[in-house]
Amino acid sequence: MTRAAVVRRAGAAVLAAGLAFTSAGPVSAEPAAPAVGLERLDRGAATRPHAVTGWYVDAGALVVSVRGSAAGVTEWARGLGAGPVTVEHVAEAPRPVWDLVSGQPITSGGTRCTLGFNARSGTNRYVLSAGHCVRAGTEWQGVGGYLGPAVGSSFPSNDYGLIRVASTAATSTALVDRYNSGSDVTVTGAATPPVGSSVCYSSPVSGWRCGSVTGINHTVCYPQGCVNQLIRVTACPEPGASGAPVVTNPGSGTTVRAVGLVSGGSGSCTSGGTTWVQPIAEPLSAYGLTLVTG
Structure with a gap:
């Protein structure tokens, strides 16, 4: 038997076994089941065409979502051995949200x-956060990214600063995190608390x-200069709390009103101390802002 005949016989054997070869390796020549095709697309996600925004199985069909041109999409799926696909055109690409x-x-x-208020x-x-903090940085990151x-x-004189939200993935909320003390509370507006009232x-x-x-209306002098018209609160301070949101005490409720931003303090949460608060009305007026409320 000639060498050419041997090669032809070997090729026939491969086809008879139901195998073909692609750049991704050997795959079944039979159309892949949608679930199998889904796994193969998942493994080949890094090679997807730019227009592909996702894929899923629906009613027994493997669907590939595309924003814009579908050129090369079916060829990409076929090359991965994913079998036939249905192309779904979408108006916009998904994005992470935080x-x-x-x-x-x-x-x-x-x-x-600390993030003060949206x-x-x-x-x-x-x-909005503390001015002495914001002035020390240029580009800011949050818990979900940029x-x-x-x-x-x-x-000094005042203590407020402004960061523009440039990330389309970041969603502004009216929520205040209470950490281990309970569920988030919602800011419904602003308030100037009287002496003797409880704030958090x-x-x-x-x-x-x-x-x-x-x-109220206290002047406090830091090494960098004096800040006027601050609110004095008995809540204990800790380093890193600069810019933290100060709100009315919700008690057993779920809503609060914005009071101000933590500027500084003396003492600690171990020994007790005093926290100084920049009233919220001033930066809202200075920058022409409206609080995000719920």
């Missing part, structure tokens, strides 16, 4: 602050802390 929640951490390089001006979205750039700060703040360092308002 929530901006007051009291959660925000960072820029080595600077760590706010808006027209279609633009912002995060947040946006610092666009303004006022410190939230930060990733100290969690949910409450205390009483013992004074």
